Amino acid sequence: MQDPKVVIALDFDVKKDALDFVDRIDPSQCRLKVGKEMFTYFGPEFVGTLVAKKFDVFLDLKFHDIPNTVAKACIAAADLGVWMVNVHASGGEDMMIRAREGLAQFGQDKPHLIAVTVLTSMDQRQLSQIGIQSSPMEHVLTLASLTKQAGLDGVVCSAQEAAMLKETLGKEFMLVTPGIRPQGSDVGDQKRIMSPQEAMQVGVDYLVIGRPITQAANPVAALEAINASIA
Numbered sequence: 001m002q003d004p005k006v007v008i009a010l011d012f013d014v015k016k017d018a019l020d021f022v023d024r025i026d027p028s029q030c031r032l033k034v035g036k037e038m039f040t041y042f043g044p045e046f047v048g049t050l051v052a053k054k055f056d057v058f059l060d061l062k063f064h065d066i067p068n069t070v071a072k073a074c075i076a077a078a079d080l081g082v083w084m085v086n087v088h089a090s091g092g093e094d095m096m097i098r099a100r101e102g103l104a105q106f107g108q109d110k111p112h113l114i115a116v117t118v119l120t121s122m123d124q125r126q127l128s129q130i131g132i133q134s135s136p137m138e139h140v141l142t143l144a145s146l147t148k149q150a151g152l153d154g155v156v157c158s159a160q161e162a163a164m165l166k167e168t169l170g171k172e173f174m175l176v177t178p179g180i181r182p183q184g185s186d187v188g189d190q191k192r193i194m195s196p197q198e199a200m201q202v203g204v205d206y207l208v209i210g211r212p213i214t215q216a217a218n219p220v221a222a223l224e225a226i227n228a229s230i231a
């Protein structure tokens, strides 16, 4: 498969379980995301193991700090050879610009740099609790527009905002969407969800999928079924 669309959120808490799973799949079937849990447990060495196995790795640490700190953290991520790294768009334009400038030294080898807009676990009620009165859709557009203005490659958003963002910010601006739930799977803590097929139809570039694959009785079969459904 060329350019696999599924990015598996490898949220295992036992390294051996993660590696047993990884050894049963192939880099042509999916990309892998390492997030805060696995990175905190197993560190950069674990990321290096996946890179050495030729997987494209999305290092999802959602950096959000002063511009200098975030730029240096992005450089450290690029040093690991990852395919994609992310920051929080709410860290502001200066922070995003510094992150982008920090990665420029890696030339053609630099990872994709994207920014998280509104977490897919958030809905209108939770946004208003943190003082944001706009709808999730409006706030995603505000943060995604700022991200584009800062020159980043794209955003993390929910697939529910994808059609609107592709229309407004153009086809080239990359959309990476968690909150993907195949029919019948547990929604869990996600609020703004969509199925893999629907997400592909509205123009999403990459689908981030964790528990529907990793917690399935047979994770390899679950991945194959999702890939077949979007082929």
Ligand SMILES: O=C(O)c1cc(=O)[nH]c(=O)n1[C@@H]1O[C@H](COP(=O)(O)O)[C@@H](O)[C@H]1O
Pocket: 009, 011, 035, 060, 062, 086, 116, 118, 119, 120, 121, 156, 157, 178, 179, 180, 188, 190, 208, 209, 210, 211, 212
């Ligand atoms: O940046 C992310 O990857 C992310 C952003 C977001 O808005 N929502 C979100 O769920 N994620 C991550 O995407 C993954 C989703 O996993 P599942 O809900 O298990 O499919 C988790 O690893 C989250 O940390």
